[in-house]
Structure formats: C-alpha cells, structure tokens
Amino acid sequence: MKILIVEDDLALSDVISFTLRRAGFDIITAHDGLAALTMWEQHLPDLVVLDLNLPKLDGLAVCKRIRAQADTPIIMLSVRSSDEAIVQGLELGADDYMVKPFSPSQLVARIRAVLRRVGATLTPSSELMVGTLQLDRSRNEAQCLGQAAIRLTPLEVRLLEALMLNAGQVLSTDGLIDTVWGVEGGDRTMLKQLVYRLRTKIEPDPTQPIYIETIPGVGYAFINAKSAKG
Amino acid sequence: MKILIVEDDLALSDVISFTLRRAGFDIITAHDGLAALTMWEQHLPDLVVLDLNLPKLDGLAVCKRIRAQADTPIIMLSVRSSDEAIVQGLELGADDYMVKPFSPSQLVARIRAVLRRVGATLTPSSELMVGTLQLDRSRNEAQCLGQAAIRLTPLEVRLLEALMLNAGQVLSTDGLIDTVWGVEGGDRTMLKQLVYRLRTKIEPDPTQPIYIETIPGVGYAFINAKSAKG
DNA sequence: GTTCCGTGTTACCATGTTGTTACCGCGCCA
DNA sequence: TGGCGCGGTAACAACATGGTAACACGGAAC
Numbered sequence: 001m002k003i004l005i006v007e008d009d010l011a012l013s014d015v016i017s018f019t020l021r022r023a024g025f026d027i028i029t030a031h032d033g034l035a036a037l038t039m040w041e042q043h044l045p046d047l048v049v050l051d052l053n054l055p056k057l058d059g060l061a062v063c064k065r066i067r068a069q070a071d072t073p074i075i076m077l078s079v080r081s082s083d084e085a086i087v088q089g090l091e092l093g094a095d096d097y098m099v100k101p102f103s104p105s106q107l108v109a110r111i112r113a114v115l116r117r118v119g120a121t122l123t124p125s126s127e128l129m130v131g132t133l134q135l136d137r138s139r140n141e142a143q144c145l146g147q148a149a150i151r152l153t154p155l156e157v158r159l160l161e162a163l164m165l166n167a168g169q170v171l172s173t174d175g176l177i178d179t180v181w182g183v184e185g186g187d188r189t190m191l192k193q194l195v196y197r198l199r200t201k202i203e204p205d206p207t208q209p210i211y212i213e214t215i216p217g218v219g220y221a222f223i224n225a226k227s228a229k230g
Numbered sequence: 231m232k233i234l235i236v237e238d239d240l241a242l243s244d245v246i247s248f249t250l251r252r253a254g255f256d257i258i259t260a261h262d263g264l265a266a267l268t269m270w271e272q273h274l275p276d277l278v279v280l281d282l283n284l285p286k287l288d289g290l291a292v293c294k295r296i297r298a299q300a301d302t303p304i305i306m307l308s309v310r311s312s313d314e315a316i317v318q319g320l321e322l323g324a325d326d327y328m329v330k331p332f333s334p335s336q337l338v339a340r341i342r343a344v345l346r347r348v349g350a351t352l353t354p355s356s357e358l359m360v361g362t363l364q365l366d367r368s369r370n371e372a373q374c375l376g377q378a379a380i381r382l383t384p385l386e387v388r389l390l391e392a393l394m395l396n397a398g399q400v401l402s403t404d405g406l407i408d409t410v411w412g413v414e415g416g417d418r419t420m421l422k423q424l425v426y427r428l429r430t431k432i433e434p435d436p437t438q439p440i441y442i443e444t445i446p447g448v449g450y451a452f453i454n455a456k457s458a459k460g
Numbered sequence: 461g462t463t464c465c466g467t468g469t470t471a472c473c474a475t476g477t478t479g480t481t482a483c484c485g486c487g488c489c490a
Numbered sequence: 491t492g493g494c495g496c497g498g499t500a501a502c503a504a505c506a507t508g509g510t511a512a513c514a515c516g517g518a519a520c
Contacts, residue, residue, distance in 0.1 A: 073347070083333045086460070090339040096326065103313045109320040117325055117347050125244055153466055170368045190468065192508060197467095199509095215369050216476070216507070217384050224509090323505090383477055420479065422497060427477095429498095446487090446496070 001117065002026040004045040006062065007077065008054055013014040015195040016049065019104035020111070024061065033057025037065055045072065047115060049107070052089070060092055061183075067093040068178045073114045077102070130167045131224035133211055135160055142202050155180060156198045163212060163222035172219040195220060231257040231345065232274040234275040236266040236292065237307065238284050246279065250341070263287025268293055275302065276348075277341060282319070290322055297323040303344045303452060307332070336385035361454035362396045363432065363441055365390055372432050385410055386428045393452035402449040425450060 003025045007013040010031065017027045028043055030036040038050065048066065052059035063074055076089045081099040089097045095114045098107065126138035132145040141149040152160065162171060162179045171179075177186045180194065181223040185195050195214075199206040213221045233255045237243040240261065247257045258273055260266040266451040270278065278296065282289035293304055306319045311329040320326045325344045328337060356368035363373040370387050371379040382390065392401060392409045401409075407416045410424065425444075429436040443453045 085334050086336050087339040090343045093346075095343055106313050106316050109317040113320045113325055114347070116323075117344070155467075188466095188507085189470085192510095193468080196509065196511095214508070218368070218370055218383070221369075383479075416479090418496090421479085422499095423479080426498065426500095444497070 001047075002028065002043060002045040003035070003111070004039055004043065004048045005029045006031075006033075006039075006048065006059070007051040008032060009051075015104065016107065018204065019108060020049075023052065023108045023111075031055075033059065033062045036062050040066060040072070044070075047073045047075065047111060048120075049075050049111070050094075051078065052076055052080065061088070063089075063092050065183055068182050072116055075107075075110060075114065096163075128164050130164045130222060131211075133164070133224060135164055137161060142200060144202065150201050152198070152201065155194055156201070159198055160202075161196055163220065167222040167224075170215050170219055170221045176219060231277075232258065232273060232275040233341070234266070234269055234273065234278045235259045236261075236263070236269075236278065236284065236289070237281040238262060239281075245334065246337065249338065250279075253338045253341075255341075261285075262293045263289065266292050269309065270296060270302070274300075277303045277345060279305050279307065279341070280324075282306055282310065290319070293319075293322050293324060303348055305337075305340060305344060358391065358394050360394045360452060361441075363394070363454060365394055367391060374432065380429070380431050380432065385424055386431070389424055389428060390432075393450060397452040397454075400445050400449055400451040406449060421450070 001024070005013055005019055005020070005027060006018050007016065007029070008031050013029055013031065017029060021027050028039055028045065030039045034056045036048075036050070036054070037057070039045075049195070050059050050062060054062070059076065063076070066072055066074065073095045074093065075096045075098065076094045077098050077100055078085065078089070079100045080086075086097045086099075095117075096110050098110065126136060128135045128137065134143045134145075135141075135157070136143070136149075137157060139149075140152050140154065142152055142160060143149045158180045159176065162176060173188060173191060177188070177191050180186060181190070195212060196206075199209055199212055202211055203209050209223075210225050211222060213223045215221060231254070233250055235243055235246050235250070235257060237246065237259070238261050243259055243261065247259060249256050258269055258275065260269045264286045266278075266280070266284070269275075280289050280292060284292070288305065289308070293306070294303055296304065297299070303325045304323065305326045305328065306324040307321070307328050308315060309330045310316075316327045316329075325347075326340050328340065335442055357365060358365045358367065364373045364375075365371075365387070366373070366379070366427055367387060369379075370382050370384065372382055373379045374388060388410045389406065392406060403418060403421060407418070407421050410416060410421070425442060426436075429439055432441060433439050441452060441454050443451045445451060
C-alpha cells in the first residue's frame with residue numbers, strides 16, 4: 001500500500017513518514033506542489049497525504065489536478081481550521097481533512113478508514129461496461145457486444161471512461177477538457193476533434209450516435225444506458 | 231439519498247435534521263441505540279450519522295452491530311476529542327469522526343465526501359417540475375407531460391427557470407432581464423424576443439399561452455400551477 | 461532514415477443562437 | 491381622432507458552435 005506524503009515542513013514530513021512506515025505503508029514524499037504531481041504520476045500511489053500550504057503549487061491546485069485524472073484518495077492537512085477552509089477542501093474532492101497539529105496515530109486511523117472504504121468499493125477490474133459497450137482500460141480497447149475489439153488511443157480512453165463512468169449524465173465541455181487533458185491542457189477544438197475520432201471508431205453510424213450524445217451549448221453525455229431514471 | 235441520524239440530544243438532532251434536509255437529503259431519526267438499530271433495519275439508509283453517547287445501547291455497540299451486517303457508511307459524533315477515542319471509533323469501522331461541537335456545514339461536506347467515495351451519485355436532480363411542464367436544466371430541455379422533449383437554448387433555460395422557480399408570482403420585466411442577461415446585459419426588446427421564442431417552443435398555441443402569462447406594464451408570470459403552495 | 465501513429469492545428473461549412481431593426485395592432489389619453 | 495407606449499410578430503445579420511476534413515509535427519518502431 002503506497003502513500004505519497006506532500007509536506008514542505010521537512011521535520012513534520014519525517015515524523016509522518018516514520019509513523020506511517022511503522023504502520024506498514026510504503027512511503028514516498030514530495031516537498032512542493034510540482035514535485036507532488038510528478039511523484040504522483042510516476043508512482044501512482046494508493047493514497048495521498050496532502051499539505052495545503054505548499055511552495056510552487058498550492059495544495060488545492062494539486063488536489064484539483066489529481067482529481068481531474070484519477071480517484072486516488074486524498075487526505076488534506078492544514079493549519080487552517082475554519083469551516084470554510086474545511087468545506088472547501090472536502091468539496092474539492094478530499095476524502096478527509098485534518099487540522100494541524102494532529103496526532104500521528106489519528107492520521108493512521110483516518111488513512112485506514114479511507115482505504116478500507118476504497119477497498120470495499122473500488123472494482124479492481126480494469127473493465128467498464130455500460131449498456132452494450134465495454135471498455136478495457138488496461139488494453140486500450142472498446143468492444144461492442146460480441147463484435148471485434150476496437151483499439152483506442154490513450155486520449156480516447158480517457159474521454160470514453162469519463163463519459164461511461166457518468167453514463168446518463170451530461171458532462172460539460174470544460175469539465176471534459178479538464179478530465180482528458182488536465183487543467184491547462186486542451187481547448188474546445190481539440191475536444192470536438194477527439195469526440196469526432198472516437199465516434200468514427202465506436203459508433204456504427206457516426207452521424208446518428210447511439211453512444212455519445214451531444215447536448216448543444218452544454219456538453220456530451222453517454223447514452224445507451226437503461227439509465228434507470230426515476 | 232436517505233440518512234439516519236442517531237442523536238439523543240433532541241435540540242441538536244433537530245438542527246442536524248434541518249440542515250441535512252435543506253441540503254437535499256431524506257432524513258430519519260432515532261434517539262437511542264436500540265431505536266437506531268430498528269430504524270436502520272427497517273429503512274436501510276445510505277448513511278448513518280451516529281452519536282456515541284446514547285441511552286440504552288452505546289454508539290460504539292451500534293456501530294459494531296451495523297458493521298457486522300452491512301457496509302453502510304457511518305459518521306460518528308462525540309464530545310470526546312481524545313486521540314484514543316477517535317482512533318477507536320475509526321477502527322470500529324466509522325468512515326469519519328467529528329468532535330462536538332461542530333458546524334452543520336462541515337457535517338454536510340463530510341457526508342458528501344463519504345458518499346462520493348462510496349460511489350453514490352448525488353446529483354441533486356437538475357429537474358424542475360411545475361404543473362405539467364418539466365425543465366431539465368442539465369440537458370437544456372423542456373418536456374410537457376409525456377410528449378417529446380423540446381431542446382431549449384441557454385437563454386431560454388435561464389428565463390424558463392426563473393419563471394418556474396417563482397411559479398404563480400409575477401416577475402418584473404427588469405428583474406427578468408437581470409436574471410437572464412445579468413446586470414448590464416439586455417433590454418426590453420430582447421426580453422420580448424426571448425419570451426416569444428420560448429412560447430413558440432413550449433406553448434401548444436402561442437397566441438393563447440397556458441404557461442407564460444403576460445401582465446401588461448409589469449412583467450410575466452408562470453401559470454399552469456395549482457399554485458396553492460404549502 | 462523512413463514509416464506510422466497519435467496528437468495538435470487550421471480551415472470550412474451547416475446549423476443554431478442571439479442581437480437588431482422594423483412593422484403591426486391595441487389600449488390609453490389628451 | 492391621432493399620437494404614444496407597449497407587446498407580439500417577423501425577417502435578417504452577426505456570431506458561436508459542432509461536425510468534418512486535410513494536414514503538420516514529433517516520437518516510437520522498424
């Protein structure tokens with residue numbers, strides 16, 4: 001179980017590392033926001049302990065970037081104990097928020113609680129099936145009920161995954177851009193390109209999509225689900 | 231999204247209920263440990279907010295019993311702020327632990343964080359229904375009782391939303407202009423344009439509106455409601 | 461090096477959306 | 491009776507958006 005600790009106070013970082021190692025976790029560390037993102041991408045840890053007050057890139061920004069790409073559990077640390085700060089942190093996607101100073105043992109307990117919940121929930125399978133369409137994330141392939149598998153590019157997988165994970169819901173253009181390219185990444189032109197390319201691959205008739213619906217002025221939605229609205 | 235609140239302090243229980251209801255949750259309550267278990271079995275809520283200091287059956291015991299049967303998320307409340315207490319609570323299977331006193335808004339944020347992790351879709355329903363007309367804000371569509379959905383433009387959605395949210399009331403021309411275009415945005419000509427276009431889309435007979443009524447010299451009102459709001 | 465693939469860029473067209481102007485009819489009031 | 495303000499209707503221009511296509515670039519594979 002690998003944990004990334006992002007904390008610029010070296011002494012505190014050491015204390016946390018020590019405690020968590022003793023609790024049986026694999027620990028990697030970063031001391032500023034940019035390094036954190038690099039480490040995260042390279043190691044893909046199972047959980048991130050994230051200080052908010054960081055040099056180079058703010059902790060909230062780091063959280064946003066990680067959330068744009070993955071669902072890695074995040075526990076925030078901060079001296080800010082105000083309600084607004086905590087609510088903001090949680091709404092940005094954190095799983096827990098601890099106010100400094102805190103006791104290492106409580107951190108361990110909270111990490112375990114979050115990981116327990118993730119373990120109970122997360123499907124380790126790299127496959128995702130909605131309606132008649134199946135996406136295999138590890139092989140970069142989509143398959144349509146008995147038909148031959150279709151090879152997808154990494155970006156196409158990201159897009160299709162985002163849409164399928166939120167099947168039936170409308171995802172905004174900007175949100176999708178963030179999800180696929182990360183904040184500061186793409187633009188509308190590239191998104192429509194990507195949607196077009198994906199459609200030509202997976203739609204039987206791209207002019208009349210049965211999977212990816214356009215909601216003009218808003219975004220796109222994955223359909224073909226029995227959506228079970230009610 | 232149904233939440234069971236277990237809290238013996240009736241005043242606090244009411245405050246929490248009120249806040250969570252306002253946040254859009256379905257609330258059921260219990261005021262002692264045994265009642266909590268009964269309620270839990272009968273209603274199988276999506277999450278439990280559990281005070282630890284309870285009559286009849288201790289909160290920790292309640293937690294244990296629930297955990298023995300199911301994986302329902304649990305957020306513990308307690309005046310005990312010691313590390314041992316928190317660690318014990320989390321190790322017993324709680325997903326989060328909040329020390330009293332706490333702010334309602336933080337509780338809402340933490341509930342959302344846990345539910346998000348569990349994978350619950352808590353889309354606060356982007357739909358708005360008044361009388362026989364239904365507006366889907368996320369899809370920019372209006373639907374009239376069984377008939378096909380009608381695609382609306384963003385501005386039309388803004389206008390219709392304003393009218394429907396205040397169904398039965400008269401909204402002034404200037405107020406509507408502000409709502410739709412923002413201060414410094416539109417003029418009367420554009421509003422009447424927009425009303426006209428909206429009417430041609432949603433009214434069966436635009437010359438005799440059944441939804442959008444004109445109040446000359448004042449503004450517009452959404453009708454077709456059994457108004458009688460309770 | 462050459463080829464191929466994934467990606468980014470530019471361009472074009474059709475359509476949809478919004479802003480503008482104009483005209484009509486009606487009730488009001490001098 | 492004749493302006494005047496108001497609201498409904500219409501036509502049109504300006505602009506934004508989405509789909510399509512062709513091409514350029516860079517890195518990986520051969």
